[in-house]
Amino acid sequence: MRRPYFFLLLFLLSTACSQRAFKTIEWEASSKQKPPSELSAPHNAIQVSLPASLEVKRWHQKIGGYKVKNLWIQKINKRGKAYYAKGIVLDSLSVSFYTKLFLLKKKEKQILHQLASNGTLLEKSLFIAQKQSHLQPLLSLTYLDPQETKVTEFLVDGHSQIISQKEISNHFIQGIGMAFEDSSLDQPSIVPLKYLKGDGHLHGKFLKVFSATQPIQNPSNIFKYSPEGKESKAFNSVQIYYTLQKFMDWLQQNTNTRLPFLLKVKANLPGSKKFYFRGQIWIADGDGKSYKNIPRDASILCHEAAHAYIDAIAHLPSEGEGGSLNEGFADFLAAAFTNSPYLGNVAYLKAPFKRNIQVPLTVQDMNGHLYHDSLIVSSTLWDIKKQIGTPKAVQLAFQTLAYLGPNGNFKSFIPAIERAMKELTNQNDVKEILRHKGWYEL
Numbered sequence: 440m441r442r443p444y445f446f447l448l449l450f451l452l453s454t455a456c457s458q459r460a461f462k463t464i465e466w467e468a469s470s471k472q473k474p475p476s477e478l479s480a481p482h483n484a485i486q487v488s489l490p491a492s493l494e495v496k497r498w499h500q501k502i503g504g505y506k507v508k509n510l511w512i513q514k515i516n517k518r519g520k521a522y523y524a525k526g527i528v529l530d531s532l533s534v535s536f537y538t539k540l541f542l543l544k545k546k547e548k549q550i551l552h553q554l555a556s557n558g559t560l561l562e563k564s565l566f567i568a569q570k571q572s573h574l575q576p577l578l579s580l581t582y583l584d585p586q587e588t589k590v591t592e593f594l595v596d597g598h599s600q601i602i603s604q605k606e607i608s609n610h611f612i613q614g615i616g617m618a619f620e621d622s623s624l625d626q627p628s629i630v631p632l633k634y635l636k637g638d639g640h641l642h643g644k645f646l647k648v649f650s651a652t653q654p655i656q657n658p659s660n661i662f663k664y665s666p667e668g669k670e671s672k673a674f675n676s677v678q679i680y681y682t683l684q685k686f687m688d689w690l691q692q693n694t695n696t697r698l699p700f701l702l703k704v705k706a707n708l709p710g711s712k713k714f715y716f717r718g719q720i721w722i723a724d725g726d727g728k729s730y731k732n733i734p735r736d737a738s739i740l741c742h743e744a745a746h747a748y749i750d751a752i753a754h755l756p757s758e759g760e761g762g763s764l765n766e767g768f769a770d771f772l773a774a775a776f777t778n779s780p781y782l783g784n785v786a787y788l789k790a791p792f793k794r795n796i797q798v799p800l801t802v803q804d805m806n807g808h809l810y811h812d813s814l815i816v817s818s819t820l821w822d823i824k825k826q827i828g829t830p831k832a833v834q835l836a837f838q839t840l841a842y843l844g845p846n847g848n849f850k851s852f853i854p855a856i857e858r859a860m861k862e863l864t865n866q867n868d869v870k871e872i873l874r875h876k877g878w879y880e881l
């Protein structure tokens with residue numbers, strides 16, 4: 440369109456519409472009134488199915504080819520029929536608004552270039568700001584940062600000025616589930632299921648849980664199952680997602696570390712097996728004789744997930760001294776998270792717990808058995824945690840693992856942990872614990 444015609448059109452538009460305010464629409468079928476004309480959904484509206492035959496459709500008004508962020512309609516259908524709707528629309532705009540919009544369109548390329556270092560552009564839309572009686576179009580640009588840890592929205596005006604910048608999310612889609620929040624297993628609660636991709640499964644950005652027996656699926660990402668009876672297997676899968684995502688976030692907060700791969704968990708296997716291998720955990724529900732409801736025992740889940748981190752950081756073996764280091768670090772990381780030295784205290788049936796890492800074993804007690812010798816490692820780390828606090832101890836563990844590497848053995852534990860200690864400020868208290876545990880006599 441040539442410039443003179445453009446302004447003529449603007450003039451016509453502005454005279455045709457005198458009101459410049461946002462209009463709120465609310466309509467319900469029970470009013471017996473005809474639905475307003477704005478209520479027919481475009482084919483690309485967002486659609487979400489809910490229980491009880493409800494369906495949400497949501498879309499944004501478009502102006503000048505842009506989707507307008509703060510002008511939206513949300514419509515709810517019940518059994519396929521319009522049932523309720525609410526939204527905000529704007530049907531009149533001034534010349535000055537279109538002039539500003541034109542200016543913004545011209546600058547768009549330059550603005551995108553200017554903000555490119557903020558990561559991946561997730562969304563581009565218009566935002567209409569109200570300044571006294573005037574409406575101002577702003578470009579809303581939503582970026583995912585390069586480390587993929589947060590989403591930030593920038594509002595930019597036609598002079599390429601950033602009007603506002605705010606973090607709008609620190610997780611992707613948040614689903615909802617029913618799970619036990621702690622090891623008391625008192626009463627399940629409604630809990631957030633963070634970072635779900637939103638495909639209706641327990642598939643998240645960092646973690647994916649799937650069942651060996653049945654698909655666990657809900658298009659609206661609501662996973663509420665009963666811990667008893669027929670639904671208990673599905674409940675256990677949700678419990679795994681909830682507990683492990685929490686563990687992974689806790690490690691990220693304490694160490695700034697994310698796994699470099701998606702952790703997969705196959706749940707609801709028969710028997711009592713539980714193990715980790717190359718990015719995947721296999722977790723049984725328990726045979727009812729030696730273990731019961733393994734997925735409800737955070738210490739076991741986190742022990743297995745800790746193996747993923749140890750694998751990523753050190754790639755230690757599963758046998759020999761390297762294997763005992765592997766198991767010792769896994770027990771320690773799980774115990775640091777639950778803040779209890781007992782492992783398997785919820786699911787193990789034959790004793791109050793499977794392992795206790797608060798024991799006076801020293802390096803001189805080594806006997807070559809995988810889990811026995813792992814206790815020398817885990818009890819050392821546990822004593823260190825009591826001395827320097829959890830965050831520092833977990834950081835120290837991760838750094839020690841990095842220095843141990845795939846060939847790590849008991850002899851290389853001291854050089855590795857001493858290197859790590861140097862970076863986390865020299866700790867004489869830690870050396871005292873290491874001496875006491877016999878590590879310097881190797």
Ligand SMILES: [Zn+2]
Nearest residue numbers: 742746766769
């Ligand atoms: Zn293990």
